[in-house]
Amino acid sequence: MYVCVCNGVTDKDIQREVDAGCDTLSDLTMNTGLGANCGSCVTLAETLIEGMRMKAAKRDLDVPVLGGEVPMHFFAHDQHAAA
Ligand code: FES
Secondary structure (H helix, E strand, C coil): CEEECCCCEEHHHHHHHHHCCCCCHHHHHHHHCCCCCCCCCHHHHHHHHHHHHHHHHHHHHCCCCHHHCCCHHHCHHHHHHHC
8 A cells, every 4th residue: 555655655665664673754754755745644654653663562572382372371360360
């Protein structure tokens, strides 16, 4: 999807920039031209950048669990509550 029509910047372009470490709107503007003309794309771009950053942070915090399921003993709080 085009986010910045003036400069032909898509959400995929923004994702690529965020994945490469770009985390400010001014960096994004420097690298892609987004927002450098009419500026009507800036609010959407900021929202997308924040969402992409949060998604990346969540991905970094996820702990892989063998077998894809969390063993029940991980929920020690529930065991104490039932006792
Ligand atoms: S739509 Fe991005 S500068 Fe105009």
